[in-house]
Amino acid sequence: MRLHDAGWCLRANRLGEGTGVRRFFASISRLGDGVFWYVLMAALIAFDGMAGLAASAHLAVTGVIALVLYKLLKQWTRRPRPFASDVRIRAWVAPLDEFSFPSGHTLHAVAFSIVAISHYPALAFLLLPFTICVAISRVVLGLHYPSDVLAAFGIGSLLAAVSLWTTRAMGDLVLL
Numbered sequence: 518m519r520l521h522d523a524g525w526c527l528r529a530n531r532l533g534e535g536t537g538v539r540r541f542f543a544s545i546s547r548l549g550d551g552v553f554w555y556v557l558m559a560a561l562i563a564f565d566g567m568a569g570l571a572a573s574a575h576l577a578v579t580g581v582i583a584l585v586l587y588k589l590l591k592q593w594t595r596r597p598r599p600f601a602s603d604v605r606i607r608a609w610v611a612p613l614d615e616f617s618f619p620s621g622h623t624l625h626a627v628a629f630s631i632v633a634i635s636h637y638p639a640l641a642f643l644l645l646p647f648t649i650c651v652a653i654s655r656v657v658l659g660l661h662y663p664s665d666v667l668a669a670f671g672i673g674s675l676l677a678a679v680s681l682w683t684t685r686a687m688g689d690l691v692l693l
Contacts, residue, residue, distance in 0.1 A: 522662045522663055522664045523599065523602070523603055523606075523662065525656070525662075525663045526599045526603075526606060526656055526659070526661075526662050526663060527599075527603065527605055527606055529653070529656040529657045529663070530599070530606045530607060530609075530656070530657060530658075530659045532657050533607065533609040533657050533658060533659065538657070539609050539657075539658075542609075542650070542653065542654035542657045542658055543609060543610050543654070543658065545647070545650045545651055545654045546610060546622060546651065546654040546655065546658055546660075547610075548647075548651075549622040549625070549626055549647075549651040549654070550613070550622070551625075553647065554576065554580065554625070554629050557576075557629075557633065558572075558573035558576055558577065559573075561573050561633075561636075561637070565637075568636075571636075572632075572633065572636035572637065575632055575636070575680070575684060576629055576632055576633060578680070579628050579629065579632050579676065579677065579680045580625060580628070580629065582676060582680070583621075583624055583625050583628050583673065583676055584621075584625075586624075586672070586676065587619055587621040587624050587625075587669075587672075588621075590618065590619055590672075591614065591615075591616040591617075591618065591619070591621075592616075594616065594618045595616055596616055596617045596618035596662075596665070597616070597617060598612055598615070598616065598617040598659070598660055598661070599617065599659050599660070599661065599662055600659040600660070606659045607659050608658065608659045608660060609657070609658045609659055610658050610660070612660050617660070617661050617662060617665050618661075618662075618664075618665045618668065619665050619666075619668045619669035619672055620652070620655045620660075620661045620665045620666045620668075620669040621669070622651050622652075622654075622655055622669075623648075623651060623652045623655060623661075623665075623666045623669035623670060623673065624669040624670075624672050624673040624676070625673065626647070626648040626651040626652065626673070627648055627652075627669065627670050627673030627674055627677065628673040628674075628676045628677045628680070629644075629677075630644040630645065630647075630648045630677075631673070631674060631677035631678070631681070632677050632680055632681065635677075635681055652666045652669075652670065653666075
């Protein structure tokens with residue numbers, strides 16, 4: 518599995534040799550650092566008042582839990598990044614930390630997208646393509662293996678589901 522993962526990573530990373538592709542995915546990755554999500558939360562508040570504030574608070578709490586979870590997993594697994602393990606793979610941008618598993622960008626993008634879309638389904642047209650591009654960018658830029666991204670997709674989905682379930686359960690308790 519590891520050789521297959523590295524092969525896919527190498528093929529994706531070679532796409533970054535094209536300046537336009539590299540710039541596109543570097544920009545997407547930079548937005549996925551948090552900028553996109555902060556702007557989204559501010560926009561929700563600006564355009565939808567208290568309902569937007571509630572949705573943004575839900576996103577923020579989910580984001581803090583995702584941050585703690587992914588940092589713990591990175592310290593536990595300590596998987597080296599692809600460019601650190603294979604000299605043929607280039608890091609097209611500087612990594613935010615030392616380890617590869619899981620992709621924090623992908624984990625956050627998936628969790629944020631699911632939670633945001635549950636509050637505002639019309640945002641799916643924007644959030645789904647952005648999230649997919651964030652996930653792809655991490656492999657193209659040589660920062661993650663495909664398995665890091667796939668695992669982050671699963672973890673982010675599970676985190677969002679638990680977040681939504683907890684929020685709904687708490688809302689049901691308030692109604693009692």
